[in-house]
Amino acid sequence: xxPSNQIQTIAELQAPILSxxxxxxxxxxxxxxxxxxxxxxxxxxxxxxALTLSIQDRKQFLREADRIEQFLERRRPEERAxxxxxxxxxxxxxxxxxxxxxxxxxxxxxxxQLFRLLNGHPPYGVVAVDHHAARFFxxxxxxxxxxxxxxxxxxxxxxxxxDLGHFAGERVRKTRGSNREPYELRLEAQYERLCRETAExxxxxxxxxxxxxxxxxxxxxxxxxxxxxxxxxxSAQVFSIAMVIGKxxxxxxxxxxxxHVAEFxxxxxxxxxxxxxIEEGKFETDLxxxxxxxxxxxxxxxxxxxxxxxxxxxxxxxxxAARSAxxxxxxxxxxxxxxxxxxxxxxxxxxxHTRVEFxxxxxxxxLAKVGGIGGWSREHSLMAAG
Numbered sequence: 001x002x003p004s005n006q007i008q009t010i011a012e013l014q015a016p017i018l019s020x021x022x023x024x025x026x027x028x029x030x031x032x033x034x035x036x037x038x039x040x041x042x043x044x045x046x047x048x049x050a051l052t053l054s055i056q057d058r059k060q061f062l063r064e065a066d067r068i069e070q071f072l073e074r075r076r077p078e079e080r081a082x083x084x085x086x087x088x089x090x091x092x093x094x095x096x097x098x099x100x101x102x103x104x105x106x107x108x109x110x111x112x113q114l115f116r117l118l119n120g121h122p123p124y125g126v127v128a129v130d131h132h133a134a135r136f137f138x139x140x141x142x143x144x145x146x147x148x149x150x151x152x153x154x155x156x157x158x159x160x161x162x163d164l165g166h167f168a169g170e171r172v173r174k175t176r177g178s179n180r181e182p183y184e185l186r187l188e189a190q191y192e193r194l195c196r197e198t199a200e201x202x203x204x205x206x207x208x209x210x211x212x213x214x215x216x217x218x219x220x221x222x223x224x225x226x227x228x229x230x231x232x233x234x235s236a237q238v239f240s241i242a243m244v245i246g247k248x249x250x251x252x253x254x255x256x257x258x259x260h261v262a263e264f265x266x267x268x269x270x271x272x273x274x275x276x277x278i279e280e281g282k283f284e285t286d287l288x289x290x291x292x293x294x295x296x297x298x299x300x301x302x303x304x305x306x307x308x309x310x311x312x313x314x315x316x317x318x319x320x321a322a323r324s325a326x327x328x329x330x331x332x333x334x335x336x337x338x339x340x341x342x343x344x345x346x347x348x349x350x351x352x353h354t355r356v357e358f359x360x361x362x363x364x365x366x367l368a369k370v371g372g373i374g375g376w377s378r379e380h381s382l383m384a385a386g
Contacts, residue, residue: 006094006114007111007115007346008350009092010085011109011346011347013090013092013109014087014088014090015087015108016106017085017086017090017106017108017109017110018061018068018084018086018087018104018106019083019084019085019103019104019105019106019111020042020068020082020084020085020086020103020104021081021082021101021102021103021104021110021113022041022081023080023099023100024036024072024077024082025080025081026077036072038072038102039069039072039073042065042068042069042072042104043069045102046061046062046068046069050062053106057106061106064086064087067091068086071093079096080097081095081100082094082095082096083096083100083113083114094114097141098121098142100113110343112340112342112343115342115345116306116342116345116358117141119356119358120357120358121265122140122210122212123138123140123211123212124138124140124211124212124214124215125137125139125202125205125209125211125213125214125215126138126139126214126215126217126253126257127198127202127216127217127218127226128248128253129198129216129219129223130219130222131152131222132151132152133150133151134198134201134226135149135253136149136201136202136205137250137253138211139215139254139257139258139261144250144251144253144254144257146250147205147209148201150194150198154187154190191221191225192225195222198229199226199227199229200229202214202230202234203230203231212268213237214230214234214237214238214239215239215260215261216238216239216241217241217257218242218243218244219243220240220242223241239260239264241257266360266361266362269357269359269361269363270359270362270363270366272357272359272363273303273359273366273367276303276367282376282377283374283376284299284374284375284377285371285373285374287323287373288323290373290374291323293375294348294349295320295351297351297378298378298379299352299354299375299376299378300354300355300377301354301375301376302349302354302356302357302373303357303358303359303375304341304345304356304357304359304367304373305358305360305363305364305367305368305373306358306359307360307372308372308373310340310341310373311323311338311340311341312341312344313337313338314336314344315329315331315334315335316334316335316336317335318331318332318334320332321339341373354375
């Protein structure tokens with residue numbers, strides 16, 4: 001799973017860096033071309049970029065391109081996509097279980113896609129439970145990662161002997177009916193205790209991993225026990241999937257939970273955007289004002305349509321970003337270079353720890369009515385918290 005702090009680690013790599021994103025999974029398993037499509041694309045794109053560079057830059061670029069090409073030639077893909085960052089002594093490979101847009105850039109690390117993926121797909125907790133154990137997972141970006149397991153160790157052998165011992169001088173028929181109730185009640189109490197402990201461990205993982213929600217998979221009785229033991233505010237973001245899972249593999253659990261996560265994520269994003277539109281006036285949507293306040297640290301949370309195609313300019317000297325097409329920076333007189341919003345967002349939001357959420361589907365179409373981007377000011381967030 002891609003760690004959230006890896007974005008910052010990659011951002012600190014010393015330029016120039018060759019950044020590459022490409023899909024590596026063959027979509028048509030019946031066809032096995034001699035040269036995989038992603039390798040052919042990389043070779044063609046690298047050759048085209050090399051022609052645009054100076055002689056000195058081209059030499060270093062081709063050295064890094066050769067490293068990546070050799071790596072791709074030897075690799076047998078198990079992931080859906082790769083993000084690679086190579087340069088000097090730097091070499092970072094990020095396997096992804098979700099599709100990406102093919103991309104190759106030379107210069108500063110190109111983090112736009114990874115940043116968009118992380119902030120558009122928050123982590124979710126998954127607890128798969130049966131009468132033998134509770135297994136804990138985190139789901140993110142099409143990947144289910146194990147966080148541990150709690151074995152349900154219930155020893156009932158002593159109970160049976162004790163219960164039967166009370167009726168040793170009576171007929172066996174008296175062990176039926178109401179005489180079984182103490183055993184069943186004790187067994188239920190044991191599972192209730194284990195589910196309470198499971199809920200406590202779940203809350204601990206929730207706080208540690210920052211889950212956006214939790215999915216409980218298993219028999220109704222067990223998931224109900226766990227759910228009732230979860231305290232607010234966690235209980236409001238818990239969803240149960242009734243299923244007898246037995247010893248299902250993580251891959252089987254992943255297939256069952258993915259559609260539910262996708263459905264919940266779309267509902268959550270849509271609710272967020274609708275709330276923004278209801279609070280019109282508190283939510284900044286004027287793009288020039290938003291960019292200015294963002295760089296001054298005045299924006300607490302930014303919401304962006306994942307398909308927004310916004311071209312900006314960045315000052316090479318001071319880093320100021322704006323929509324201005326002037327040849328020089330209005331802040332320091334430095335040279336401006338063209339850049340996309342997604343290319344600049346990682347650095348624009350990191351300085352002041354601005355929270356970013358990307359929305360897609362119906363939520364993105366609704367947000368497009370106000371320009372596809374907006375943000376809550378820190379003042380509004382403080383008042384809401386108060």
